[in-house]
Amino acid sequence: MPACPLLSGLAMPQISEPLSPAAAKPRFAHRHLLGIEGLKAPEIATILDLADAYVAQNRQPQKKSDRLKGRTVMNLFFENSTRTQMSFELAAKRMSADVVNMSVSSSSIKKGETLIDTAMTLNAMHPDAIVIRHSESGAVKLLSEKVNAAVLNAGDGAHEHPTQALLDALTIRRRKGALAGLTVAICGDVAHSRVARSNILLLHVMGARVRVVAPPTLLPAAIDRFGVEVATDMRSGLQGVDIVMMLRLQLERMQGSFVPSIREYFHFFGLTRDKLSHAKPDALIMHPGPMNRGVEIDSELADDIDRSVIREQVEMGVAVRMACLDLLMEYREAAGE
Amino acid sequence: MSNGRVAYLNARLIDPATGLDVMGALLTEDERIVDFGPHLFRGGAPSVGKSVDCKGLCLAPGLIDMRVQICEPGEEHKETIESAGRAALAGGVTAMVALPGTTPPIDDVSVLEFVARRAREKALAKVYCYGAITKNLEGREMTEFGLMLEAGAVAFADAGHCVADAVVLKRALEYGGVFGALLVQHPEEPTLARGGLATQGELAARLGLAGIPPQAEVIQIERDLRLLEMAGGRLHFSRVTTLDGLAAIRAAKRRGLKVTCDTAPHYFALNETAIGDYRTFAKVSPPLRGETDRQALIEGIKDGTVDAIASDHAPQDQDSKRLPFASAAFGVIGVETLLPLVLELVHNGHLSMTEALAKVTLRPAELLKLPGGRLKKGAPADLVLFDPDIPWVIQEDALLSKSKNSAFGGRPVQGKARMTVVDGRILFREGV
Numbered sequence: 001m002p003a004c005p006l007l008s009g010l011a012m013p014q015i016s017e018p019l020s021p022a023a024a025k026p027r028f029a030h031r032h033l034l035g036i037e038g039l040k041a042p043e044i045a046t047i048l049d050l051a052d053a054y055v056a057q058n059r060q061p062q063k064k065s066d067r068l069k070g071r072t073v074m075n076l077f078f079e080n081s082t083r084t085q086m087s088f089e090l091a092a093k094r095m096s097a098d099v100v101n102m103s104v105s106s107s108s109i110k111k112g113e114t115l116i117d118t119a120m121t122l123n124a125m126h127p128d129a130i131v132i133r134h135s136e137s138g139a140v141k142l143l144s145e146k147v148n149a150a151v152l153n154a155g156d157g158a159h160e161h162p163t164q165a166l167l168d169a170l171t172i173r174r175r176k177g178a179l180a181g182l183t184v185a186i187c188g189d190v191a192h193s194r195v196a197r198s199n200i201l202l203l204h205v206m207g208a209r210v211r212v213v214a215p216p217t218l219l220p221a222a223i224d225r226f227g228v229e230v231a232t233d234m235r236s237g238l239q240g241v242d243i244v245m246m247l248r249l250q251l252e253r254m255q256g257s258f259v260p261s262i263r264e265y266f267h268f269f270g271l272t273r274d275k276l277s278h279a280k281p282d283a284l285i286m287h288p289g290p291m292n293r294g295v296e297i298d299s300e301l302a303d304d305i306d307r308s309v310i311r312e313q314v315e316m317g318v319a320v321r322m323a324c325l326d327l328l329m330e331y332r333e334a335a336g337e
Numbered sequence: 338m339s340n341g342r343v344a345y346l347n348a349r350l351i352d353p354a355t356g357l358d359v360m361g362a363l364l365t366e367d368e369r370i371v372d373f374g375p376h377l378f379r380g381g382a383p384s385v386g387k388s389v390d391c392k393g394l395c396l397a398p399g400l401i402d403m404r405v406q407i408c409e410p411g412e413e414h415k416e417t418i419e420s421a422g423r424a425a426l427a428g429g430v431t432a433m434v435a436l437p438g439t440t441p442p443i444d445d446v447s448v449l450e451f452v453a454r455r456a457r458e459k460a461l462a463k464v465y466c467y468g469a470i471t472k473n474l475e476g477r478e479m480t481e482f483g484l485m486l487e488a489g490a491v492a493f494a495d496a497g498h499c500v501a502d503a504v505v506l507k508r509a510l511e512y513g514g515v516f517g518a519l520l521v522q523h524p525e526e527p528t529l530a531r532g533g534l535a536t537q538g539e540l541a542a543r544l545g546l547a548g549i550p551p552q553a554e555v556i557q558i559e560r561d562l563r564l565l566e567m568a569g570g571r572l573h574f575s576r577v578t579t580l581d582g583l584a585a586i587r588a589a590k591r592r593g594l595k596v597t598c599d600t601a602p603h604y605f606a607l608n609e610t611a612i613g614d615y616r617t618f619a620k621v622s623p624p625l626r627g628e629t630d631r632q633a634l635i636e637g638i639k640d641g642t643v644d645a646i647a648s649d650h651a652p653q654d655q656d657s658k659r660l661p662f663a664s665a666a667f668g669v670i671g672v673e674t675l676l677p678l679v680l681e682l683v684h685n686g687h688l689s690m691t692e693a694l695a696k697v698t699l700r701p702a703e704l705l706k707l708p709g710g711r712l713k714k715g716a717p718a719d720l721v722l723f724d725p726d727i728p729w730v731i732q733e734d735a736l737l738s739k740s741k742n743s744a745f746g747g748r749p750v751q752g753k754a755r756m757t758v759v760d761g762r763i764l765f766r767e768g769v
Contacts, residue, residue, distance in 0.1 A: 216511035232515045256478020264481040
């Protein structure tokens with residue numbers, strides 16, 4: 001990882017100290033982080049600035065701060081995700097929070113408890129933050145209405161995955177200096193992707209142009225109302241873009257129901273060096289992971305250190321989640337909670 | 338391939354693309370048409386190459402039969418690429434479009450390439466292929482449209498099956514739209530058609546045969562037109578047979594939808610009475626219709642609602658047809674009798690010669706984006722020389738198909754191919 005020239009010239013935002021009760025206005029005026037929708041450009045910039053500072057902290061031998069000491073963070077994953085859960089867990093632990101993880105396999109949901117009852121039960125244990133992933137769109141918002149804790153959406157159905165969009169934005173900003181003015185191609189299964197929805201929202205707010213590239217079976221209906229350019233051919237879709245963001249295609253969707261087969265998908269929509277040659281020469285490749293090598297992306301390309309920032313995205317993920325937890329706790333501190 | 342130059346002299350040149358119908362001559366060189374017209378060789382036959390005296394007969398683009406079951410691979414006892422190819426040439430058909438209902442079905446590149454290779458080896462009438470819309474023709478998962486198109490598939494069809502699942506058809510239209518693929522639907526609502534043998538009505542009732550309501554056609558067409566409107570893409574209905582179905586397609590075309598359709602000769606040349614006496618050779622899918630529908634079909638052909646006519650060639654051996662009506666297989670052969678049956682529409686005053694030929698040459702070529710189907714300098718020299726008027730009687734046993742299940746045995750017709758030319762090579766010649 002080369003030293004980031006962009007950081008050196010910038011005034012480093014300070015990692016927050018706990019606010020005293022009824023102190024200054026919080027920098028991020030939201031109780032929860034449920035989605036990118038509704039966030040304004042300065043708020044997103046605040047998160048990214050703070051995350052930049054945490055990137056630096058995470059690269060130190062001594063990674064731990066007391067920022068969330070005494071706070072309890074619950075990771076509530078109704079849908080399996082090792083990577084995201086670990087990223088959130090690490091983020092909270094680096095700030096000295098107490099972290100508990102609950103995944104569906106060990107939960108009482110299996111015993112027939114309703115979602116809301118689960119929320120009420122957990123709420124009675126006084127968590128300060130709950131990180132929730134759920135397979136149904138809107139489920140995280142529903143839970144947020146029933147608990148006192150700050151809720152972080154770690155992905156709800158095909159709706160939003162705000163921390164993924166934020167870590168993508170941080171990765172891009174550190175490499176390209178800014179988001180405004182860039183053209184970003186989001187390629188693949190946009191229809192089922194919460195990553196795509198959050199990214200489209202964020203990139204628009206930050207002044208980037210978005211182009212989605214996919215066969216129509218993998219585009220949501222009314223995609224023309226999303227304010228994006230639409231291409232159904234990779235070569236024209238990647239023409240002149242700064243960023244190529246590949247999406248994961250789930251196995252069950254590539255065997256005839258949405259696309260005919262893996263080999264046909266890779267042939268026409270997989271990212272290869274030839275297709276990438278239509279993008280700008282310095283275009284970056286991103287992927288939210290986990291990758292299907294040989295399905296949506298050529299294996300060699302995924303490992304190309306000049307073009308692929310896929311590993312960097314994972315690093316940014318921890319920092320962004322630390323920044324989000326920090327700012328949501330700041331909000332609680334300001335509210336005296 | 339080098340065939341040198343061949344001059345076709347003293348011919349009635351007919352080109353459906355331009356409406357040309359004039360006495361003149363045509364010159365081919367190797368596999369291409371290089372020149373034609375009323376003035377060509379006015380001063381006498383050319384000194385170089387061969388010449389053919391056409392004796393005033395019609396010289397037109399070779400027929401393109403856009404629905405042929407070739408049965409190879411899998412049912413070579415019923416038909417092969419070679420036997421179908423010879424039957425086609427004898428009928429003036431220079432290109433067949435093979436349906437994917439083979440065993441295994443043409444639902445991936447490897448089977449497509451097998452058929453293409455066999456056709457190249459036999460080098461008779463050209464063979465193009467449909468790919469299946471769904472894997473194993475099961476109506477569930479779509480096939481590799483993109484890869485099959487790159488391998489030469491001209492369109493997609495689930496052979497004689499209806500893609501019944503609305504989501505599957507919608508996604509196939511959307512996905513196929515990326516490649517400009519034409520999807521060919523069998524317009525018959527399958528639950529209404531289930532178990533049916535004949536068109537529901539008095540005749541089927543008296544014969545005691547399970548009926549299929551003719552509305553099964555329009556119900557499917559109307560649903561699919563809604564899907565087309567929603568999903569985009571290009572949709573073609575094969576074997577349209579009813580007044581209501583035609584009306585729905587006519588209206589959709591007026592609305593600007595990208596919809597086309599074809600029919601087969603037995604639907605305009607026969608009606609349901611042909612199955613009287615349980616004649617299994619007239620058992621087809623969809624079933625032969627009543628007289629009102631037959632006449633409506635002729636109107637549809639005349640006004641352009643029906644874009645193309647295909648034989649829907651479906652060879653069945655004796656074991657499959659010499660059975661009680663319910664047990665007998667569906668289908669009739671037809672590649673060899675397509676030309677005289679289409680010419681009936683001319684002799685009966687329904688269509689002009691160029692209009693009739695367009696349905697079996699130009700229009701199929703346009704629908705499937707094939708290079709032939711017209712007289713044009715530089716176009717492939719795929720030609721038929723035919724006598725439009727000569728009377729003859731169709732005899733099943735004299736047909737060249739391996740299976741003899743024609744619905745038209747004993748029928749007097751007018752018009753016959755005399756010479757068939759594929760890529761400049763004269764592959765069939767009789768009586769000239």
